[in-house]
Amino acid sequence: MTRDVARAVAWRSIHNFLSNPAFMVPAIVFPLFFFVAFAGGLSAIANTPGFDFPSGYTAFQFVFVLLQSAAFGGVFTGFAIARDFEIGFANRYLLAAQSRGGIVVGYALAALTRAFVTWTVLTVVALVAGMEVGGAGVELFGLYGLAVLVNVAATLWAAGVAMRVRSIQGGPLMQFPTFLILFLAPVYVPLSLLSGWIHAVASVNPVTALLEAGRGFISGDPTQVALAFAVAVVLPVLFALWARGGLKRAEAAG
Amino acid sequence: MSANAEERAGIEVEGLVREFKNGPRAVDGIDLRVAPGEIYGFLGPNGAGKSTTVLMLTTLLPPTSGTARVAGFDIVREGGRVRGAIGAALQEAALDPLLTGREHMRLQTALHGLPKAERTERSAELLARVGLSEAANRRVGEYSGGMKRRLDLALALAHRPSILFLDEPTTGLDIQSRSALWDEVAGLAKEGVTVFLTTQYLEEADALADRVGIIDHGKIVAEGTPAELKAEIGRPTVEAVPRDPGDQERVAQALRPFGEQCGATHRGGASVLLEGGESQLADVVRALDAEGIAIEQLQLHAPSLDDVFLAKTGRSLEGAGEDEGEAGSEEMEAVQA
Amino acid sequence: MNKSALSIQVGQLARRSVRRTLRQPAQIVPALIFPLFLLAVNSGGLKSATNLPGFPTDSYLTFALAVPFMQGALFSVMNAGTDLARDIETGFLNRLALTPLRGAALLSGLLAGAFVLGLIQAGTYLIVGLVAGAELVTGFPGALAIIALSVSITVAFGTLGLFVALRTGSGEAVQSLFPVFFVFLFISSMALPLDLLETDWFHALASANPVSYLLGAFRSLLIEGWDLGALALGFGIAATILALGMFAASAALKTRLVRT
Numbered sequence: 001m002t003r004d005v006a007r008a009v010a011w012r013s014i015h016n017f018l019s020n021p022a023f024m025v026p027a028i029v030f031p032l033f034f035f036v037a038f039a040g041g042l043s044a045i046a047n048t049p050g051f052d053f054p055s056g057y058t059a060f061q062f063v064f065v066l067l068q069s070a071a072f073g074g075v076f077t078g079f080a081i082a083r084d085f086e087i088g089f090a091n092r093y094l095l096a097a098q099s100r101g102g103i104v105v106g107y108a109l110a111a112l113t114r115a116f117v118t119w120t121v122l123t124v125v126a127l128v129a130g131m132e133v134g135g136a137g138v139e140l141f142g143l144y145g146l147a148v149l150v151n152v153a154a155t156l157w158a159a160g161v162a163m164r165v166r167s168i169q170g171g172p173l174m175q176f177p178t179f180l181i182l183f184l185a186p187v188y189v190p191l192s193l194l195s196g197w198i199h200a201v202a203s204v205n206p207v208t209a210l211l212e213a214g215r216g217f218i219s220g221d222p223t224q225v226a227l228a229f230a231v232a233v234v235l236p237v238l239f240a241l242w243a244r245g246g247l248k249r250a251e252a253a254g
Numbered sequence: 255m256s257a258n259a260e261e262r263a264g265i266e267v268e269g270l271v272r273e274f275k276n277g278p279r280a281v282d283g284i285d286l287r288v289a290p291g292e293i294y295g296f297l298g299p300n301g302a303g304k305s306t307t308v309l310m311l312t313t314l315l316p317p318t319s320g321t322a323r324v325a326g327f328d329i330v331r332e333g334g335r336v337r338g339a340i341g342a343a344l345q346e347a348a349l350d351p352l353l354t355g356r357e358h359m360r361l362q363t364a365l366h367g368l369p370k371a372e373r374t375e376r377s378a379e380l381l382a383r384v385g386l387s388e389a390a391n392r393r394v395g396e397y398s399g400g401m402k403r404r405l406d407l408a409l410a411l412a413h414r415p416s417i418l419f420l421d422e423p424t425t426g427l428d429i430q431s432r433s434a435l436w437d438e439v440a441g442l443a444k445e446g447v448t449v450f451l452t453t454q455y456l457e458e459a460d461a462l463a464d465r466v467g468i469i470d471h472g473k474i475v476a477e478g479t480p481a482e483l484k485a486e487i488g489r490p491t492v493e494a495v496p497r498d499p500g501d502q503e504r505v506a507q508a509l510r511p512f513g514e515q516c517g518a519t520h521r522g523g524a525s526v527l528l529e530g531g532e533s534q535l536a537d538v539v540r541a542l543d544a545e546g547i548a549i550e551q552l553q554l555h556a557p558s559l560d561d562v563f564l565a566k567t568g569r570s571l572e573g574a575g576e577d578e579g580e581a582g583s584e585e586m587e588a589v590q591a
Numbered sequence: 592m593n594k595s596a597l598s599i600q601v602g603q604l605a606r607r608s609v610r611r612t613l614r615q616p617a618q619i620v621p622a623l624i625f626p627l628f629l630l631a632v633n634s635g636g637l638k639s640a641t642n643l644p645g646f647p648t649d650s651y652l653t654f655a656l657a658v659p660f661m662q663g664a665l666f667s668v669m670n671a672g673t674d675l676a677r678d679i680e681t682g683f684l685n686r687l688a689l690t691p692l693r694g695a696a697l698l699s700g701l702l703a704g705a706f707v708l709g710l711i712q713a714g715t716y717l718i719v720g721l722v723a724g725a726e727l728v729t730g731f732p733g734a735l736a737i738i739a740l741s742v743s744i745t746v747a748f749g750t751l752g753l754f755v756a757l758r759t760g761s762g763e764a765v766q767s768l769f770p771v772f773f774v775f776l777f778i779s780s781m782a783l784p785l786d787l788l789e790t791d792w793f794h795a796l797a798s799a800n801p802v803s804y805l806l807g808a809f810r811s812l813l814i815e816g817w818d819l820g821a822l823a824l825g826f827g828i829a830a831t832i833l834a835l836g837m838f839a840a841s842a843a844l845k846t847r848l849v850r851t
Contacts, residue, residue, distance in 0.1 A: 026770065033770075037777040040793040044783055048639045172621070180628075188636045188782075198635025313851045314685055333851035337689050348682035352614045353607065364603045365690035367596060393614075409686070 002102040009093065009106025013080060014113050027076065027114055028121050031069035035061060035122060039129070042188060050193050055132040055219040062126045063143065063214040064187055067207070069118050070151040071178050077111040078158020078174040085166035085250070094251065104159055104243050111155040112148065119147065134220030142225065143217040146210055149232035154178060156239035163246030166253065181207055190215075206231040264288040264448045265311065265417065270320035272306050280306040282472035283320065288450060288465075290416070293443045295463025296452040297559060299571055303472040304452040305345055308421045311450065312342045325417050338366075341410030342419040347402040351395030355386050355405050358394065359412065366413035380408040384438065400431030407438060417448040424458060436462055456559045456571065468563055468571075475566040484557045489513070490532050494542060495523030495551040508545045512538055521551065532556070600692055604700020611674060612704035622666035622708065623715050626659035630720070633658070633782070643787055648726070648814045656720040657809035658781055660741040661802060663712035664748040665772045667705045672752025672765035675701055679760040684848065694844045698837065702749050709745030713738040726813060733812040736822070740808055743829040748772075750836025757843035779803040801828045 017023050039061040046057040053060045084090040093103045158174040185207040186194060194202055202208050213228030265288040272281040281303045288294040298304050309315035311324055313333040322329045325339035349358065359377035368376060381390045384404035394402065403423060410418060424432040439462055443449055453459055459466050460480050468476040476483055494505050499522045506515065506524035513529040528534045535554055542549055563571035612618060634652040641651050648654050678684045717734055727733055755765050779802040788794040797803050808825020811818035
């Protein structure tokens with residue numbers, strides 16, 4: 001029952017995404033643009049004393065952009081959920097679905113599918129641009145595995161907000177914390193080259209572990225793997241509870 | 255043109271046409287005249303061309319061909335003078351949700367060039383007239399639909415226009431708000447304001463308009479007073495339903511002398527088109543009584559403007575707009591593009 | 592139309608525009624907070640860039656302080672355009688069209704809101720930046736020049752938002768400008784000076800991007816001292832964008848406000 005509902009919801013979201021350039025194009029273009037702007041515009045940062053990432057600045061930024069696109073892919077799914085509530089389509093789901101949890105699962109599946117499309121394009125472009133990959137198959141699997149978990153966590157976070165607010169006005173509520181947590185991390189340089197308040201904040205930011213592990217995977221020098229996966233598993237679990245609470249609120253609101 | 259001429263002139267339209275690029279002829283050569291001080295009801299379904307006509311007459315859309323004079327001024331060559339003489343409450347209430355009612359009035363009066371001293375007074379006067387004095391300092395975003403329409407009307411009257419265009423002013427309003435707006439419009443006409451009112455509501459045209467023009471697919475298909483139009487088309491029908499269903503044939507026989515039979519009704523009665531009009535009703539009652547038929551229900555159906563529309567176009571006005579909803583919205587999109 | 596009627600129209604619409612801007616915290620707050628947040632993050636995250644040979648200052652915060660002024664201009668495009676698009680969508684523009692309103696008065700009045708927002712933004716960024724430790728080698732006169740430059744740019748970019756709103760009549764179309772302008776901001780000397788951009792194509796694009804020279808004008812006042820050439824370029828670019836934007840918006844207004 002849950003599976004059937006999830007597949008139906010996912011089908012609609014994926015269909016809308018693939019058949020509507022206004023949705024698909026930004027989802028692919030924005031991460032590409034960030035990759036190009038960061039890796040291209042900031043490549044001189046690799047010359048900073050103390051920056052010794054073995055795979056080069058392109059790979060360094062690729063990991064951030066991959067995880068950023070995973071997170072924002074989840075947020076944009078939240079927008080879609082909010083829009084469904086605004087136009088009344090979510091009520092259709094709530095009325096018809098025999099398993100309401102399947103609705104959220106369906107949205108998450110759709111988000112993952114969209115993310116795979118984006119990551120495929122991003123990876124191809126990065127490789128064509130000459131990105132060096134030091135990691136082997138297992139390590140790269142670990143990198144993309146982290147991205148999957150980030151996407152799921154972000155989707156569940158945004159879904160929880162969307163189902164509580166039930167309006168596209170909730171967009172900033174979904175977006176801003178995600179943006180905050182991503183950018184208060186070692187975005188441009190490794191943690192060791194940060195100083196002052198940003199070093200202090202980044203040191204306790206869970207995204208830092210994800211970035212460091214991801215960069216370790218791509219350079220073939222895994223680091224903080226256990227911590228990263230612990231974070232990457234705990235976040236979806238926490239946000240699943242958050243989303244479930246949101247679903248209950250939406251049901252109660254009628 | 256002199257002030258006297260303006261007072262004399264209402265609205266004169268000859269062969270007005272509006273075509274859209276790759277689209278339909280929204281207005282297809284209409285002629286009409288509205289006398290000063292008259293309430294003219296422009297009735298038609300969605301997409302008929304009502305709003306396009308109003309946009310042309312209010313100078314917001316140039317016609318493709320044809321001429322029109324509003325308040326004595328040509329709508330194409332003397333657009334500025336037309337705008338000085340008219341007020342308009344168009345299909346959308348067109349209000350800024352962030353401004354208060356009073357701020358709207360001040361803006362409108364200032365833009366129309368009222369002297370500063372007069373703006374405050376005129377604003378207060380109109381807000382009181384439409385019953386918005388208490389809500390005047392609240393933002394329009396908090397107003398109900400009825401309040402927004404009333405403010406819209408007040409704004410249209412800010413500069414004391416001699417002609418008022420109202421484009422479907424009561425759409426979406428509840429019965430009380432609609433009734434209040436009708437009273438206001440009737441009051442304006444008594445003060446000598448010419449009112450050009452578009453509507454898709456039969457009862458609105460019936461209740462308010464001195465004369466009605468019915469438009470369909472961009473052409474005027476009928477024009478006259480409501481009574482004239484109805485009389486032209488139809489006679490009333492009377493339906494008699496016997497208490498005993500077995501008496502239906504006897505009822506039909508008793509009604510035969512009064513006019514053309516309309517056949518059995520779904521309630522088990524019989525109906526007839528009264529040749530002599532409503533005045534025959536008493537005779538019908540006497541005839542049925544003379545036959546000793548016990549009657550459960552006796553109903554007189556007077557012809558409506560919908561019957562007029564049906565006779566002229568082969569379609570009912572009520573429901574015609576639903577079929578043409580897409581065409582109507584295409585028209586508005588083309589106009590707004 | 593006589594001058595006093597025109598000035599009344601401009602005044603009334605300016606008043607409305609300012610009121611509307613101030614009554615929409617959702618327009619003002621993100622325009623203030625978002626650029627300052629990015630300033631904080633970037634100045635912390637890219638501090639080590641000052642160690643690169645040839646970096647013009649020891650303080651990345653001072654270098655990065657130029658960026659919020661440009662981001663503020665981006666918000667001006669969105670806000671001015673969205674407000675006008677809403678007027679078109681709700682029919683309010685038709686209401687204004689039925690009055691003796693002149694097109695020039697409408698555009699000038701609408702930009703008043705952008706002007707006020709520009710002032711608030713410029714003052715806020717400058718004060719926060721200086722309190723956080725940014726340098727301002729040109730002192731108080733330089734601060735005034737920064738505010739003047741910022742407001743000029745904000746108003747200039749506002750005309751672009753007006754143009755798109757008039758051309759399309761759609762708030763969504765105005766919103767879709769955001770990524771376009773975002774790209775212009777990124778592919779510039781936003782994060783590093785032009786001569787430290789190593790990637791050839793990036794350097795070429797950034798060098799051709801007027802935003803790089805607008806940033807340069809701010810940085811000349813913050814870091815280098817009075818550089819009349821940089822300032823002339825900055826103000827000149829703002830004036831050019833303003834002129835082009837007003838021209839395009841006026842042309843679009845003629846089509847949109849088609850009164851006989």
